[in-house]
Amino acid sequence: MYTPELGKPGAAAPVSRRGEARAFVAAVAARVAADEFIEPKDWMPEAYRRTLIRQISQHAHSEIVGMLPEGNWISRAPSLRRKAVLLAKVQDEGGHGLYLYCAAETLGASRDEMTEALLAGKAKYSTIFNYPTLTWADIGAIGWLVDGAAIMNQVPLQRTSYGPYARAMVRVCKEESFHQRQGFEIMMAMANGTPEQKEMAQDALNRWWWPSLMMFGPPDADSPNSAQGFRWRIKRDSNDDLRQKFVDITTPQAEFLGLTVPDADLRWDADRGHYDFGAIDWEEFYAVVRGEGPVAKERMEARREAWEDGAWVREAADAYEAKRQARAAA
Amino acid sequence: MPSLPTIQPEDEARADGASHEGVFDAPHVETHAKDLFDYALRLGDDSLILGQRLGEWCGRAPALETELSLANLGLDLIGQATLFLALAGEVEGRGRDADRLAFHRDVLQFRNCLLVEQPNGDFARTIARQFLFSTAQLALFEGLTRSTDPRLAEIAAKAAKEVAYHADIAADWVVRLGDGTEESRRRMLAGLDWCWRFVDELFQVDAVETRLVSTGVAVDRASLRPSFDARVAAVLEEAALPAPVYPRAVVGGRVGHHSEHLGHLLAVMQFLPRTYPDAVW
Ligand SMILES: [Fe+2]
Numbered sequence: 001m002y003t004p005e006l007g008k009p010g011a012a013a014p015v016s017r018r019g020e021a022r023a024f025v026a027a028v029a030a031r032v033a034a035d036e037f038i039e040p041k042d043w044m045p046e047a048y049r050r051t052l053i054r055q056i057s058q059h060a061h062s063e064i065v066g067m068l069p070e071g072n073w074i075s076r077a078p079s080l081r082r083k084a085v086l087l088a089k090v091q092d093e094g095g096h097g098l099y100l101y102c103a104a105e106t107l108g109a110s111r112d113e114m115t116e117a118l119l120a121g122k123a124k125y126s127t128i129f130n131y132p133t134l135t136w137a138d139i140g141a142i143g144w145l146v147d148g149a150a151i152m153n154q155v156p157l158q159r160t161s162y163g164p165y166a167r168a169m170v171r172v173c174k175e176e177s178f179h180q181r182q183g184f185e186i187m188m189a190m191a192n193g194t195p196e197q198k199e200m201a202q203d204a205l206n207r208w209w210w211p212s213l214m215m216f217g218p219p220d221a222d223s224p225n226s227a228q229g230f231r232w233r234i235k236r237d238s239n240d241d242l243r244q245k246f247v248d249i250t251t252p253q254a255e256f257l258g259l260t261v262p263d264a265d266l267r268w269d270a271d272r273g274h275y276d277f278g279a280i281d282w283e284e285f286y287a288v289v290r291g292e293g294p295v296a297k298e299r300m301e302a303r304r305e306a307w308e309d310g311a312w313v314r315e316a317a318d319a320y321e322a323k324r325q326a327r328a329a330a
Numbered sequence: 331m332p333s334l335p336t337i338q339p340e341d342e343a344r345a346d347g348a349s350h351e352g353v354f355d356a357p358h359v360e361t362h363a364k365d366l367f368d369y370a371l372r373l374g375d376d377s378l379i380l381g382q383r384l385g386e387w388c389g390r391a392p393a394l395e396t397e398l399s400l401a402n403l404g405l406d407l408i409g410q411a412t413l414f415l416a417l418a419g420e421v422e423g424r425g426r427d428a429d430r431l432a433f434h435r436d437v438l439q440f441r442n443c444l445l446v447e448q449p450n451g452d453f454a455r456t457i458a459r460q461f462l463f464s465t466a467q468l469a470l471f472e473g474l475t476r477s478t479d480p481r482l483a484e485i486a487a488k489a490a491k492e493v494a495y496h497a498d499i500a501a502d503w504v505v506r507l508g509d510g511t512e513e514s515r516r517r518m519l520a521g522l523d524w525c526w527r528f529v530d531e532l533f534q535v536d537a538v539e540t541r542l543v544s545t546g547v548a549v550d551r552a553s554l555r556p557s558f559d560a561r562v563a564a565v566l567e568e569a570a571l572p573a574p575v576y577p578r579a580v581v582g583g584r585v586g587h588h589s590e591h592l593g594h595l596l597a598v599m600q601f602l603p604r605t606y607p608d609a610v611w
């Protein structure tokens with residue numbers, strides 16, 4: 001999902017030779033036009049490679065950190081079916097992380113390196129996962145809004161220029177639409193439930209709405225890095241376009257649920273054929289990007305603990321494998 | 331012929347007027363239904379509680395691959411629990427469905443073995459628990475596929491395939507950890523040490539199961555012990571770990587006498603349906 005929000009100006013390495021860079025952009029366009037991709041063995045500019053590693057690993061980290069807010073409710077899911085569905089969903093997200101780490105590995109980044117960059121706070125992940133899940137309705141809201149936003153980001157990435165990334169996205173997108181439907185189904189049950197359930201549903205929408213809009217990243221005017229992404233076909237739609245699409249699709253869904261979107265400025269603009277919506281608090285967004293999200297510390301601590309507590313297991317697996325190979329060779 | 335009171339004409343008249351309702355083996359059927367209910371609860375609760383425990387690993391596993399594999403096991407177990415508890419509710423005939431049974435019983439009504447409710451501990455303890463439980467559960471389910479109760483046989487047939495995989499994965503990890511590093515070996519031994527006292531309960535046969543075994547509904551758990559012991563011995567040997575020394579057994583799960591841990595697990599698991607009893611989720 002979740003990558004466009006974190007593209008930083010200037011983070012891509014400058015392309016040294018202009019001719020080479022132009023030739024690559026042309027090569028990308030030709031491949032895409034022929035329904036082909038740039039593959040790991042192909043030559044690529046260092047800046048393309050590094051930008052992709054940053055984008056794919058952020059995406060992978062987001063899948064993994066994103067398991068935590070929902071994992072928070074597996075033990076408390078209110079029925080056996082909901083428990084199984086949530087467990088399967090969170091497992092899917094782990095699988096997405098795995099495909100994506102593998103895609104990044106084809107560019108020469110190792111999974112351990114990427115994990116360590118995350119734990120050191122050097123690599124980012126989607127801001128949305130720095131907000132807490134307080135009630136069961138939050139599980140519905142995440143599926144509906146967060147997976148919904150993810151789909152909008154990811155569907156175009158199925159046609160991104162880098163083959164392993166595009167193929168990972170094809171598998172991911174299939175599952176995300178399930179997640180979105182399951183989340184909406186939870187919201188329906190809550191919104192049509194007891195007064196307490198309805199209150200939980202509304203409160204969840206109140207808390208997740210604005211962070212969901214922020215998931216699409218800064219306004220286009222503040223995303224100078226996008227142009228290169230478009231030329232390389234690793235970005236296909238602008239942040240603002242995707243955000244608008246999200247608002248247009250989600251607002252009627254909220255109405256259908258009988259819930260109120262927490263935005264007094266939200267109204268249909270017949271001339272534009274779109275919903276107008278209120279100003280996003282970008283100061284909050286950048287604070288969360290800096291690592292100051294409400295539960296950012298909890299998320300990082302959880303990942304660090306899992307990594308550190310698991311070190312002896314990973315070492316044991318490696319040691320056993322080495323012994324096994326030595327025995328097989330003997 | 332011993333002397334018996336003669337049946338008088340008025341007795342015969344009374345007999346003619348007596349009800350035709352009821353069945354001659356009614357007491358037996360009632361016992362059987364109760365036994366079967368209890369048995370289905372035992373099977374369902376084992377899977378439910380272990381599935382709940384595995385769900386607690388979410389976000390905490392040593393690597394992404396182990397994360398996914400623990401979730402897989404948990405999912406299978408929750409699926410089994412749903413089928414067994416639905417059957418229990420059906421046999422009971424009092425309108426309780428699987429969710430009602432899972433979320434609205436207290437400690438004394440739970441029928442799972444003590445092993446599955448043990449806290450996760452470190453990865454080695456989780457693996458020890460899984461290895462011992464899945465190995466026993468596999469033998470049980472394989473036997474149950476021949477149950478005279480077709481519903482039990484059907485669930486067991488589906489579940490046996492899943493559990494064969496659980497038992498294999500867990501055994502692989504016992505070997506890897508036992509024969510990995512010094513630390514992993516020490517932890518694997520400690521994990522097994524935590525669990526040995528709960529193994530006998532997995533093979534315990536009480537009056538309920540004795541009756542069900544006699545009609546071919548249940549599997550005689552005691553008969554599964556020798557193959558279990560052989561399998562455990564083989565895996566421990568491959569893991570370069572010493573053979574088990576079983577301490578005095580701790581039992582009670584099948585009659586609702588659990589460890590202190592189960593109450594906490596239920597408090598978490600049941601909190602929503604208990605807090606909002608009128609809600610549908
Ligand atoms: Fe995902």
Ligand SMILES: [Fe+2]
Binds near residue numbers: 147
């Ligand atoms: Fe998802």
